[in-house]
Amino acid sequence: MGRFFALLLLPILLFGGSMKPFKWNDGESFLTFLERKKLPLSVYYNLDKEDQKLTEDIPYSANCQMMLDEKKRIRQILIPVNDELQLQIYFTPKKRYEMKVVPIVSQQYTETLYVPIKTLPYDDILKTTGSKNLASEFVKMFKGKVDFRKGFKVGDPIILVYTQKYRLGKPFSMPEVHGAMVEINGKRVTVYRHSDGRFYDEKGGQYEKFLFKAPVQRPRITSRFTKSRYHPILHRYRAHLGVDFGARPGTPILATGDGRVVFAGFSRGYGKTIKIRHSNGLTSLYAHQKSFRSGIHNGSRVKQGEVIGYVGSSGLSSGPHLHFGMYAGSSAIDPMSVMKKKIEGFTGKERKAFLAIRDKMDKVFKKALKTKPVRKPYFDFKETYYVDSETFKPKPF
Ligand SMILES: [Zn+2]
Structure with a gap:
């Protein structure tokens, strides 16, 4: 309830206008977009060639944002071209529209999340975080280690420790997962990211991977x-x-x-x-x-x-x-x-470094199993601000 209320009131409180999120209309050219919004084409032609090319790289269904003032005039449009940069169309104090390529203002959080399994981990993670990327990363990490189609109990826990960028209050760009744990019917399976960026199990890769099962029960x-x-x-x-x-x-x-x-x-x-x-x-x-x-x-x-x-x-x-x-x-x-x-694992110094990462992460898992942390809603207030085109710093609108 509180969250919904805040979303409604916030843009109005900030600049007396409104903020409209919208998705980039795939297949529409940038110039057509300007015409449709009744914006001067000069904002495009005044860009240098390199920046003009960027308008052709706007990703599929990109999450864009438009700010209108109290008279419904466009004050700013933000269109991401990748994870780092966005096109900013803005109304200058000289009452003209201009466009610049500016860095995306995002906020980054490292979070520990507890997700009880209800249907399938992919769906449960997506529902909890709104991040398809995070859900896919999880599935990739546990591929071949756990078969989620069978054998889990409703409520079996997943714990994820990850760093995620947020923009406009939504997960943005690829998350970096530091470690993950799942407990299926009391059996715990853990995965850790080593400093080489790869994922390993608790033995640091020294695990035995079973491709085939024994052809009889209790084989002798x-x-x-x-x-x-x-x-x-x-x-x-x-x-x-x-x-x-x-x-x-x-x-x-x-x-x-x-x-x-x-x-x-x-x-x-x-x-x-x-x-x-x-x-x-x-x-x-x-x-x-x-x-x-x-x-x-x-x-x-x-x-x-x-x-x-x-x-x-x-x-x-x-x-x-x-x-x-x-x-x-x-x-x-x-x-x-x-x-x-058998897959070879770390030795010597590298093994020591891995074990330190593992032990630290195990403590985080242990704590999260008790405290069951949920995801907090984040509001990227800065994105409702005017991004100063000279300093690239966000300023209140
Ligand atoms: Zn034989």
Whole structure:
């Protein structure tokens, strides 16, 4: 209520006129705009060539602002051309219109924000802050780390620490996110911006990225991938081009990743076998099955974690287990090498510097979880001022 009231009264109190925000009419030329506003074309022709070119760089749907005096005469128009500069058309004391390129007056705040998840983080952040840029940054930071489409509870918290510019009381330009935290069902995932400008997890990049999931629940490896192994049934050395998981007959077998079934049939060695091709070019293989899940056949699309069949000992098998293979093209690779991908982290001094940033940010997160800070409305009063064309300093209108 208070906020709404302030918005209505403020322009009138400041200069006895009114302030009208408007969006730049895409496709309209600058000269047409001047004609439509009944402004002299000289404001354009008096500019030098470089400044004239800027009028062609007014961004799509740019947020502009017009100030009218009490007699509804245009006193000033501000049109941004990028994050830094704007075109200022203004009425001079000599009662003429002139135009200059002036810096944008914006205010910058570093904020900590608590957003409870209601629908999806992107929508919730956008609704809370009005910033599409901030919402997209958040999604980018947590991509591959958290799947927000499943598993969150309404009210699970997001905490964002960021610096944002404001103009006309609205977020403006790209925010700089310093750190973010999300808690999904009690599991906390954090991301920090290091001094190199990049984002890292709490280990400073030393995280294990899981591309594929284990093909059985509570996996127990009984035999690893090797290029040379003694085979107890064939009594000779063979390669073991996969990983064996010990499991009781009938244990559900899960697709290791999203993909398409490219084989569901029988082979002498592997028995009842399913092959799934994944989008990254790898093919996974599930052998010695007792049976396939009904509905699974050549061409079926499967999701990661979906049941595709049941553990058995069909084919050349010494007992019930799942033989799990992974192929890049036609050559077998160690499935474990793609199930975990280790990423190198910081060392020495850089690690120390990162850990300091992390620990400081963790304190901010901890405090914000308790205090639940909300975004304060900011009013950029300076933008309702006249920007002095000589000094570029804002002056009261
Ligand atoms: Zn095997």
